[in-house]
Amino acid sequence: MPYVEASVRHRQLVAAARTVLARDGVGRTSLRAVANEAGVPLGTMQYVFPSKELLLRAVIEDVIEETAEVFRAAADLDGGLEHAIRRGVEEFWVRLVEGHTELQVMQYELTTHALRTAGLESLARWQYERYTAAVADWCQQAAQRAGETCAVPFAQLARLVVSNLDGLIMQYVCDPHPARSRQDLEAVTEMLVGLSGVRRDADVVGG
Known part of the structure; x- marks a missing residue:
């Protein structure tokens, strides 16, 4: 060989x-x-x-890095925070959710397996740390480039982006309904944009 x-x-x-x-x-x-x-x-x-556990650890790490990279690459940072949220959520959904049910089921199964397996528990925590860090980073960059402020801490905004996507993904996996999922995704995006309360720094100073 x-x-x-x-x-x-x-x-x-x-x-x-x-x-x-x-x-x-x-x-x-x-x-x-x-x-x-x-x-x-x-x-x-x-x-x-x-061992199988060592292999699963490597797979979990690989999936986490791939998803974090999609989060990092998804957002357009040159149009301000609102645009970054809308573009990031949309790109993530298109690239990793629609038509990728098996991938999402595998991710949930691996997360649950990590939580239930001695020695792997930290991987589940690391998974969400990596996701939220990637989202928080591009939200902050987008806001800074546009001279904007966010009404909530970027870390909190990122956690809510990830958690809302998690819920929509689970519903999509359990009952695939593309049109309905798109409507719900748009509604969640509007909530996230509203939560961010984007304001330009000049407006904050002037007010």
């Missing part, structure tokens, strides 16, 4: 694991199943990931 760099092999096996997890769920995912999906011997699989 040709030599493959460790970092490349790691990514290959994590990608294969994500495919198996999305298709079969955590309970039915095994090292052998992932090795078969990746087209490598079980021994190679066990050399890189000696």
Whole structure:
């Protein structure tokens, strides 16, 4: 078997694991199943990931980083805070939710698994820390570039963006209804924009 760099092999096996997890769920995912999906011997699989828990940790970390990166890249920061919220929420929904039910189910299952597994609990907390930090960062950048203020702390606004999206995603996964989900997404976006109470710094000083 040709030599493959460790970092490349790691990514290959994590990608294969994500495919198996999305298709079969955590309970039915095994090292052998992932090795078969990746087209490598079980021994190679066990050399890189000696246990299923180590593999799941790597998958959870990979999913968190991917989602955080989408949050970071989704918002247009040059149109002010309101525009960033609207664009960020919309782009996130299009890129990771619509048509990606298996991915979302896998994420929820992995989060629950982390909370219930000794040694993995911190990953669930880290997951939401990473998401909210990414959202808070682009909200703050957008406001600063436009010379705006936000009525609530950016960290709080970010937590509410993430928690509202979480709720809409769960409803969408349980009962896919694209048109209704879009209406609800628009309503949530309006609430978030209203909560932000965007004001230009000049208006604050002048008032």
